[in-house]
Amino acid sequence: MSVMTISEALHEALRGEMLRDPKVFTIGEECGFDGLYGVSTDLEKEFGDKRVIATPISEAGFVGMSVGAAMRGMRPVAELMYIDFIGVCMDQIINQAAKMCYMTGGQVSVPMVLRLPMGSGRRNAGQHSQNLESLLTHIPGLKIVAPITPCDAKGMLTAAIRDDDPVVMLEHKLCYNIRGEVPDGDYTVPFGKAAVRREGTDVTLIGWSRQVLNALEAAEILEKEGISAEVVDIRSLVPLDFDTIAASVSKTGRAVVAQECVNRGGYGGEISAQISENLFGALKAPVVRIGAKNIVPPFAHTLEDAFFPNTADIAAAVRKMMREEGSACG
Missing domain, CATH: 3.40.50.920 (Rossmann fold)
Structure with a gap:
């Protein structure tokens, strides 16, 4: 067992899956400069800008790109800086990612992860402090998880990246520095188990x-x-x-x-x-x-x-x- 923060646990899961599977890549506005919460620290140096893709402020663009890449067999991990920004890419999430497997009769899967920092406590006001998970839980076709321990953070992100369905990871902004024990090596935490x-x-x-x-x-x-x-x-x-x-x-x-x-x-x-x-x-x-x-x-x-x-x-x-x-x- 190792002791680390939730941010470090998420980093370990993402890096581990990028090492294990060349189809895994991460994309978002701040991925190229280590991420707003440190999850993608040094990943661009290790994997290059083809697998750690820093984008403009264009959620509709890079979430849509992630859907397409997942349909073609890649495993994208897309990060929005705040959950509040799902408003500009809801069509890509609810009408494309969540529906594609059903609409193709199971011929096409969308193995993508959407990481969404959320929550209060940072004085970010009306457009950067919301908890909008209820909008997403209403949509059939999405799996939605919310780890609150470093152990669960690593295990759930690893499971999410390996899942063949679109998975939403809810990450509270005030909790990235929570410390706890994390098993060394490879493991997953199953979804659907409280x-x-x-x-x-x-x-x-x-x-x-x-x-x-x-x-x-x-x-x-x-x-x-x-x-x-x-x-x-x-x-x-x-x-x-x-x-x-x-x-x-x-x-x-x-x-x-x-x-x-x-x-x-x-x-x-x-x-x-x-x-x-x-x-x-x-x-x-x-x-x-x-x-x-x-x-x-x-x-x-x-x-x-x-x-x-x-x-x-x-x-x-x-x-x-x-x-x-x-x-x-x-």
């Missing part, structure tokens, strides 16, 4: 990306108050491992779903609906969703802190749930 990050008996906290960290912190706070919280990191949004969620909620009888995206229409609503539809008899209280406010992400740091959900919001939701449940029973 991870229970903490065992508990009273309530299940469900999240992905940075909200898993907030849920773990909230669980520590609640433990001191006599509340045992289990934390489930779904880490794979599509496909979703509902079996692990169901096992946890069936045990605790309560569920709080934490998402950093805007609460209205967020992917947490899909998870909440599946819990309510399939586990109604096991629930001791209604499912609670936590998410960002239904406004544009603000620039001022005090407003940004109030806009996005945090540890205190998760803990407060659990306390309110337990309090209201107690009042109802009384």
